[in-house]
Amino acid sequence: MRARFQSRRQSNLLTKRVIPCLDVDNGRVVKGLHFESITDAGDPVELASKYSRDGADELVFLDITASQEKRGTTRELVSDVAKVIDIPFTVGGGVGSVDDARDILLSGADKVGVNTGAVNNPALLTELMGIFGKQCVVVAIDAKRNHSEDSTKTMFEEDGKKFWFEVFIYGGRRSTGLDAIRWAKEAAALGAGEILLTSIDRDGTGDGYDVLLTQKTVDAVSVPVIASGGCGRPEDMCEIFQRSDVDAALAASIFHYEDRSVNWVKEILRDRGIPVRL
Secondary structure, eight states: OHHHHHHHHHHTTTSBEEEEEEEEETTEEEEEETTEEEEEEEOHHHHHHHHHHTTOSOEEEEETTTTTTTOOOOHHHHHHHHHTOOSOEEEESSOOSHHHHHHHHHTTOSEEEESHHHHHOTHHHHHHHHHHOGGGEEEEEEEEEEOSOOTTSOOEEETTEEEEEEEEETTTTEEEEEEHHHHHHHHHHHTOSEEEEEETTTTTTOSOOOHHHHHHHHHHOSSOEEEESOOOSHHHHHHHHHHSOOSEEEESHHHHTSSOOHHHHHHHHHHTTOOBOO
């Protein structure tokens, strides 16, 4: 499993990655709007197999209610998905300890995604890095614009409105008061090998990625960043790659509901001058 991850990772060093996401709840892939209004999108094993065949560079599997329900990610389902794909596989949801991470990796994942567990216990990132290696540790950051003025935060202004980006945990249900840009920098320093950055404001809207949030996070860290939240068409991926230095773009509904392959999207990216692996 590790050889699979390393060989594919090396081939992607000079290219932008396109990553489908499986948000899973009760054994089914779901899709929502701003992390709410959840609807069914299909079987995770069937979709994973399809995306692996259709040119996905990696796959992300997120058990979106695991932390809220104080349970681990469903190991059997992770194992079933791992068996039908041959691309790097990140799994997150309910990871609050080294044992949780070990269970996920032993079930067939290549990387572990940590969000709530890292915010509640930042030292966990250093533990995970020390045991499994930095390349296996992905910190998922769910961020939302907060329009209150706060001199202790990284403030921005757009269209005359001032705001900062706040970190949310437990599947976007609980605010933390943490500055997302600063948390990304801290997480990378503690042991994260990659940042999975999701804009709650853009999630499910199809209005495109949050370019400002993405680029400011990329500027703050020295590890790869995956943009997430808001992709509704291939042009949205083109925009995030053209207007930021992000390493990868993650999407869900564009692949779940459209009768088009991942390679079809990548061909559009290539035609726009964006380096991708086909």
